[in-house]
Amino acid sequence: MSSFGSAPPPVHEAGRWPLLEPWLTAGLVLAAAAGLAYHCAWLAVSIVDDAAISLAYGITFFSGEGLRVTPHSQPVEGFSNPLWTLLLGLSRPLRLEPISYTHVLGIVFGVLALPAFALWGPAAEGRKLRLEDVAGPLVAALNPTYAYWISSGMETGLQAFLLGLSGLFVLRELRGEGSAHAGWALGLLCLTRPEGALFTAAAGALWVVSRGLAGRWPGRQELRIGAWLLVLVGGWLVVRWSYFADWLPNTYYAKRFWDFNARAYLVNFWNTYGLLCVLALTGLLLGLLGGRVGARRTALTALFLGCGLAFVWRSKGDWMREWRFLAPLVPLLGAAAATGLSGVRSLGARLAARGGVWPARSLVALGVLGALGLGVPALYRSIQRAPGVKAQPELTYEYIASLFEQVRDRTRSLGQVRPLLGYPDLGGQAMVMRTAEIIDVAGLADYAVAHHADNYPALEDYLHSEGPPILLDAHGPSGHVASFQKLMAGFHSIGWPISLLNGLTATEDPRCPEGKAGTLALDAQALAQRFEQEIQEDRAQEALRRWRCVFAYKARKELPDEATLEQLAELADARGDALARENKLELALRQYSLATLLDEGNAHRRRKTEKLRARLYPHPKEQ
Secondary structure, eight states: OOOTTSOOOOOOHHHHHHHHHHHHHHHHHHHHHHHHHHHHHHHTOOOBHHHHHHHHHHHHIIIIIOSOSSTTSOOOOOOSOHHHHHHHHTTTTTTOOHHHHHHHHHHHHHHHHHHHHHTHHHHHHTOOOOGGGGHHHHHHHTOHHHHHHHHTTSTHHHHHHHHHHHHHHHHHHHTTOOOOHHHHHHHHHHTTOTTHHHHHHHHHHHHHHHHHHTTOOOOHHHHHHHHHHIIIIIHHHHHIIIIISOSSOHHHHHHTTOOOOHHHHHHHHHHHHHHHHHHHHHHHHHHGGGHHHHHHHHHHHHHHHHHHHHHHHHHTOOSSTTOTTTGGGHHHHHHHHHHHHHHHHHHHHHHHHTTOHHHHHHHHHHHHHHHHHHHHHHHHHHHHTHHHHHHSOOSBHHHHHHHHHHHHHHHHHTTOSSOEEEESOHHHHHHHOTTOEEEETTSTTOHHHHHTTTOHHHHHHHHHHSOOOSEEEOSGGGGGGGGOHHHHTTEEESSTTEEEETTOOSSOOTTOTTHHHHHHTSOHHHHHHHHHHHHHTTOHHHHHHHHHHHHHHSOGGGSOOHHHHHHHHHHHHHHHHHHHHTTOHHHHHHHHHHHHHHTTTOHHHHHHHHHHHHHHSOOGGGO
């Protein structure tokens, strides 16, 4: 008898759960994502000033002016997140309001990270979603530290997303999937934050050990993963050396002497989120109950957490209060808890297969109760912090931008077309002062300031001889500048901590050799002749001041053209080489400085210049 059109056989109650659980879990993950989006909207975070640094670089790049914080500033890698910088810069060709775009993009990636972490269990074990997989998304959604930083305009959301995606691909491909997606995911992670290299090394170590235990030699899959890393990471290193004349970002040199007490940084996080950390540690221990697959997932989670902590320790903490460096690791704390629950569940399944149904159920019930006992108060304490986090934002872009609107008005009143400024607080400054040339006295976007960070004689010589800037800020990260007597003798205070160049008015500029009117009266051809004469007569210091004068006031078409400036730079560089051979180092240094400025701040010329400056003004400890 045909069964066509007849009712389907009844499904036993016990058989429905495996069908419903993945859908229920997916719904909970979506609810966590929606909750995180609401959390971000409620916090209403203003983007922090550091985020505007990357935004300014990105906008300059897509304006066709290269990777500079403003079109007229030096080509210096004053950011540590190249992928995020380029993504933010897309706001220009897309014609989107840049601040809102920056804010929303971080939230989008931060929310997308939740399903990526939820899929670690299925990727590692080759199964469907289960309830424990929602632990990672839930922890992140209710954590104000995570919500704050993905809303801040920083790269936190992108880093968390790529961290989740990388782990997903590594676990899936170690299970037997023949693709090489882990290569491009890890490569992009390396281009998002410097610690991406640590995460990649950790994933590589796990890969080698896992394949070694399985008795498998490297093959085509490993070659493809390596090729992705070589193209992405190696390609950026080539760009970095070619364009910035260094193998490390400039931020490394600027921050290498900063110390914000990493121990206190980590202890404070533990004191604030201690229950959550205990839940994660317990999960990592219980994850070992899941057999080889569970141990692999546990190892990856522990390694990624360890890499994040190692970076914080190596970086000596951070000046921002809300644990910016630890924020991308928050979903990993939930992923660790999920790993533990999967381990308990796996052990329960093995016991049940041997006939121990009640012991298995008791074990799983105990694990669930334990997770709830730690998890519920941990999550409650996390979300309780949200009002306090909202009430105490970090240094905002809007505040810094408002200060530089006043600076912009002052420089315009002085007739400056391209003012030379010596300020920290780079983000709001670069977004407001788009036509300025910025000497970042905090060092992030200035090669010389970063490389001479603790060598004050060399730093003072640089600021004095290649400037001076018309306005100088000496507070916070640039407070030591106030002790530079030779430099500060040329300035007077206009209200702490800002000083104005002596003799600078709307009608006069002390940097102009023949006076402002006389110097600006020279046309492009006459200027080129003056520069050539000053180079040949070893009066490069005078030529430096002349360049600062005409570059500040003249339109681009009134200056010598690019080809002429390049020829003058070559002439100054060659004359500097000759003077260096004669051991006339100070004269040689001024020629190199002039060549660098005439050649639009060429990074390789800058590197050569600062090597000689360090030789001429060695660190006091080396004398």
